[in-house]
Amino acid sequence: GQNIDQPTEMTATEGAIVQINCTYQTSGFNGLFWYQQHAGEAPTFLSYNVLDGLEEKGRFSSFLSRSKGYSYLLLKELQMKDSASYLCASMDSNYQLIWGAGTKLIIKP
């Protein structure tokens, strides 16, 4: 079956670094997406990885290992506004996104 696993909740301190892990099992693979969703709002796109390695985009970086079915989202220099849910989604062979349940990130001052 298809499955996406990510932690339910994480807590980090303002200014610190946090890594949110995601493991996936899908029928075929056409890339791994990370989205950010603030409470009561729709998700917004953060990153897309289809090749192995690290993609850096400002304070946010995303890593993919296809052989391990593993990805992580790395957030640096955390700010209070980074408090949100982070959704991992794998695109299967039908180009359909299979969503994880999301990781709620709580930032403390």
Add this chain to the structure above:
Amino acid sequence: GAVVSQHPSWVICKSGTSVKIECRSLDFQATTMFWYRQFPKQSLMLMATSNEGSKATYEQGVEKDKFLINHASLTLSTLTVTSAHPEDSSFYICSASGSAQGGFSYEQYFGPGTRLTVT
């Protein structure tokens, strides 16, 4: 670029009535549109996928006669919740993928969502 709008942003209706939600791609051609539902503190749940000009493909457990989806053009899809009941109260979000910014992308661009409350 790649902006998706939804209307209305929120709606309150009485049990038994029908509600129509519109999803528009403002600056690109959305060959595929997706409708999601999200209950509080839960993840996105895909309801259906629709390609322009063809019937929507519904996920298992989603009643196609209750949630009517129309994708008549490359910029507009509608979701009609028929005979709404309190348990249909949820956050409905559409997303679209297609040709944007000079190329085709499978990335999904999300609308801002519609909060439906059925009393």
